[in-house]
Amino acid sequence: MHIPTWRSRWKRWHAALVIAAILIVAVLLISAQRASAALPILGAEAIHAHHHQLALPQASEPPLLPGPDHMTNHGPWFQIVCTLGHRLRDDPIVFPSQPGASHEHQFFGAMGTNAFSTYAQLTSGGTTCGDKADTASYWVPTLYDEQGVLRSPRRVRAYYYANTSDSAALQAFPPDLRVIAGDARATSTQPLGVIHWLCRNRRDQSAGLPLASNNPPRCDRDEYLSLSIRFPDCWDGINLDSSDHRRHMAYSDEQKRCPATHPVKLPKLRLSITYEDGAFTGGNFTLGGPRGQPHAISWAAMHADFWNTWRQSALEEYVNGCLKRARSVRSTSCQR
Incomplete structure (x- = not known):
């Protein structure tokens, strides 16, 4: 009878180990391929595959969850939280001294803003913002659902980011600057980097990163609708406004350069x-008035206005003390 020697046994064990290693590598490769296939696609393919929905890119817009861990690509930042103000069919940037000439707007910040x-007046008045030095005026069109019911926002957060590779060159918004983001005449979706919508879970804020969309999504009753609007951040250095209210401002590029x-x-x-007041059924709502009213506009025309009527010394202290000093803080903890 043949008795295997240690050499023959080692050869068999070695062959078995090689086969096992090959099988393990194959399993790992298959798992990696499946995982990569599950990742969201960015770019034109994603727009086609997700009907204009994209996983929110970290390099372009941060998630809507506040906190420094979510804002690091934009450098230092601070936020101001404001509650609901008044509603008027006025727009003091586009239609100054012309009351009722605009579609309806919801105002935040400076109290009593009108045509x-x-x-x-605004710098010396009150504000709906938590920081009483923020007497700036912010406004957006009112939102009406398909039944013609006004859906009022619960709050607005104004995020101010350094978003620059040269903090020494960063300047505060000049006094009396007027800026518009978005296009009130748009009839189709606007760029995702300017306007985006998403649904967030009411009960579990950590339930994954939601998809951002430049189409209004369908939000269930256990979710709320969030809207994000980004303003241009480069100024011509001369004009506080312009004939079309746009040409004096521009957006920085992906390298944060003007x-x-x-x-x-x-x-x-x-x-x-x-x-936060109930479910939303996608893009079946109007802006600036109920459907059928002559001043109502399409959801696609979402936009926002900012009039820098901050108490300027306070704004400059925020910019110099927070944004230019590599600190990311909430307004309540920013030392001025």
Whole structure:
């Protein structure tokens, strides 16, 4: 009878180990392929596959969850939380001294903003914001659902980001600057980097990163609708407004650089608006008035206005003490 030697036994064990290793590698490769296939696609393919829905890219817009861990690509930042203000069919930037000429807007920040408001009035007045130095005026069109019911936002958060590779060059918004984000005449979706919508779970804020969409999504009753609007952050350095209310401002590029035509880098302002009163059925709502009213506009025309009527010394202390000093804080903990 043949008795296997230690050499023959070692050869058999070695062969078995090689086969086992090959099988393990094969399993790992298959798992990796499946995992990569499950990752969200960015770019044109994603737009086609998800009907204009994209996983929110960390490099372009941060998630709507506040906190420094979610904002690191934008550098230092601070936020101001404001409650609901008044509603009027006024727009003191586009239709100054013309009351009732606009579609309906929901105002935040400076109290009593109207078609006749002046810079001096707003800077010396009250505010709906938690930081009483923020007497700036913010406004967006009112939102009406398919039944013609007004759906009021619960709050707005104004996020101010450094968003620059050269903090020394960053400047505060100049006094009396007027800025518009979004297009009130749009009839189709606007760029995702300017306007985006998403649904968030009411009970579990950590329930995964939601998809951002430039189409209004369908939100269930256990979710609320969030809207994000990003303002341009480069100024021409001369004009506080312009004939079309746009040409004096521009957006920085992906490297956070301003174009030569608009060389002054300002903070990146983003409004995060929360609607929490019931389910939303996608894009079946109107802005600025109920469906059928002559002043109502399409959901696609969402936009926002910002009039810098801050108490300027306080804004400059925020910019110099927070945004230019590599600190990311909430307004209540920012030392001025």
